Amino acid sequence: MTIDKTAIRNAATVIVLRDRATDPHILMGQRGAKAAFMPNKFVFPGGAVDAADGDIPLTSQMPALCRDRLTEDADPSLVHAIGVACIRELWEETGLILGAPGTWQSSPPPDWQSYAATGHVPSAQALQFVFRAITPPGRPRRFDARFFLLDAAQIATDLDDFSAACDELSHLQWIPLKKAREFDLPFITEVVLAEVEGRLHDTAPPASVPFFKNGDEESLFLHLKGRPPTAADE
Structure with missing residues (x-):
């Protein structure tokens, strides 16, 4: 399949937060030096939405409030x-x-066979939608990225076992949140980190979600508050 490099692709990014209440750490890794998008940068796990993702069953959806914000x-x-x-x-x-x-x-399809072999089925219930950003024009790749906060306690496997990871990210590690800015980060990652820091003591999904909407004509900073209520909601 040929990918249109000029198209804006939908993407999902996961910010895994460990020891939130005591000594918060986040999971990050380094992109390769030859990567077309953000080479050498330390980033959260994530990537483009695949066409087949819509066909994979979930045992539980993410919270209704988050789903509502995603539809705006x-x-x-x-x-x-x-x-x-x-x-x-x-x-x-x-x-x-x-x-x-x-x-x-x-x-399960081939991409999911190793996951299924662990004895688990996908569940999105623990994901919280906290940020959205579209890559500005002029970059080699552009994404409409949704960022999700995930408490590490919801991970089903050993938090320190990265042996099943592919080689897309190197130097996978739990970084103290207060030291994350000492790493080589993309600008948008620094912005999202500030949002995470502000949510350390609030475990509920956010009522509104910041959105950097970088278009070809203008760039806007918005807040997603969900669709207006309809008669069906009353």
């Missing part, structure tokens, strides 16, 4: 696929499992 200024049919992409990217890039113990009802 976006195709509502993407919500399921974005949740699946979070779980897939976390597994592929770190080897960590977000899911529930269980057996797949049908044979």
Whole structure:
């Protein structure tokens, strides 16, 4: 399949937060020097939504408030696929499992066979939608990235075992939140870190979600507050 490098691709990024109340750490890794997008930068696990993500079953969806925020200024049919992409990217890039113990009802596709072999099925219930940003024009790749906060306590496997990770990210490590800015970070990652720091003591999904909407004509900083209520909600 040929990928249009000029198109804006939907993407999902997972910010895994460990020891939130005592000594907060976040999981990050370094992109390769030859990567077309953000080479050498330290980033959170994540990547583009695949066409097949919409077909993967979830045992539980993410919270209703988060799903509502995701539908604003976006195709509502993407919500399921974005949740699946979070779980897939976390597994592929770190080897960590977000899911529930269980057996797949049908044979998993090739990309999911190693995940399924661990005895888990995907669940998006623990994901909290906290940020959205579109890559500015002029970059070699552009993404409409949704960032999700995940408490590490919801991970089903050993938090220090990255043996099943692919080689897309090197130097995977738990970085103290207060020292994260000492690493070589993309600008948007620094912005998202500030949002995470502000949410350390608030475990509920945010009522509104910051959105950097970088378009070809203008750049806007918005807040996603969900769709207006309809008669069906009353």
